[in-house]
Amino acid sequence: MTIPSDRVSGEDLEVWASAAPDGPVRRRGPASSRTTPPAGAAAPAAGAPFPRASSPARDDYQGCFGCGGDSPSGLRIVETRVDGTSVEAEFAVRDVHQGAPGLAHGGLLATAMDEVLGSVAWRLGGRYVTGRLETDFLAPVPVGATVRLRAWCNGVHGRKAYVEGEGRIGAPDGPVAVRAAALFVEVPEEHFTKERLN
Numbered sequence: 001m002t003i004p005s006d007r008v009s010g011e012d013l014e015v016w017a018s019a020a021p022d023g024p025v026r027r028r029g030p031a032s033s034r035t036t037p038p039a040g041a042a043a044p045a046a047g048a049p050f051p052r053a054s055s056p057a058r059d060d061y062q063g064c065f066g067c068g069g070d071s072p073s074g075l076r077i078v079e080t081r082v083d084g085t086s087v088e089a090e091f092a093v094r095d096v097h098q099g100a101p102g103l104a105h106g107g108l109l110a111t112a113m114d115e116v117l118g119s120v121a122w123r124l125g126g127r128y129v130t131g132r133l134e135t136d137f138l139a140p141v142p143v144g145a146t147v148r149l150r151a152w153c154n155g156v157h158g159r160k161a162y163v164e165g166e167g168r169i170g171a172p173d174g175p176v177a178v179r180a181a182a183l184f185v186e187v188p189e190e191h192f193t194k195e196r197l198n
């Protein structure tokens with residue numbers, strides 16, 4: 001595998017084709033060029049429905065740490081709104097999600113972002129896995145809070161999908177606690193079976 005190592009540092013980087021409800025956004029730098037669509041990437045049509053409206057594999061499988069109901073300490077993320085190219089979801093931070101006393105563990109917040117960004121990638125129609133996940137933690141999240149998640153796709157280039165999102169505390173317009181940008185890579189079906197030990 002050849003992974004590009006170039007980074008864009010310093011100045012803000014404009015995401016050229018963001019489908020975020022507020023339109024094109026400026027990311028606070030430094031931001032990685034690895035999670036920014038290159039020139040020539042296909043931009044999702046704003047407001048158009050996702051190619052895949054739902055995920056039967058997901059609906060039938062409850063073992064996922066992010067969204068499944070069978071994992072006792074799982075995040076139990078629930079999607080609340082799917083609108084064109086964006087997904088909204090939420091979860092409640094429980095005691096089992098603590099890092100520092102009374103506060104959510106950052107790794108679990110990153111997991112939540114992986115989940116909701118992954119849901120957007122899944123809805124693009126292929127089978128995608130996370131290749132790279134960049135996360136900015138902007139505010140502590142107290143145990144007991146509901147985190148409102150939102151994610152959208154910025155572009156698709158070959159096997160690569162560029163997805164971005166944020167998590168806010170308490171309400172859809174609450175304080176931003178976490179931001180994430182990710183590169184998802186499309187894989188064949190056997191990806192999910194060939195390395196399994198059981």
Ligand SMILES: CCCCCCCCCCCC(=O)SCCNC(=O)CCNC(=O)[C@H](O)C(C)(C)COP(=O)(O)OP(=O)(O)OC[C@H]1O[C@@H](n2cnc3c(N)ncnc32)[C@H](O)[C@@H]1OP(=O)(O)O
Pocket residue numbers: 001002003004034055057058066114115116118119122128129130131132158159160183185186187
């Ligand atoms: C069931 C219901 C589910 C429903 C889903 C619901 C949501 C679930 C959310 C959870 C999602 C996850 O956590 S998924 C689990 C975590 N992720 C994984 O386990 C993935 C592990 N990694 C891999 O399997 C592999 O490294 C891949 C598939 C990512 C890439 O390997 P590959 O297939 O051989 O492809 P490769 O040629 O290396 O890479 C393809 C292109 O992507 C680029 N690329 C690859 N990785 C990177 C990277 N980290 N940073 C930059 N670029 C990268 C390459 O440069 C290349 O660009 P170019 O040369 O083409 O330009």
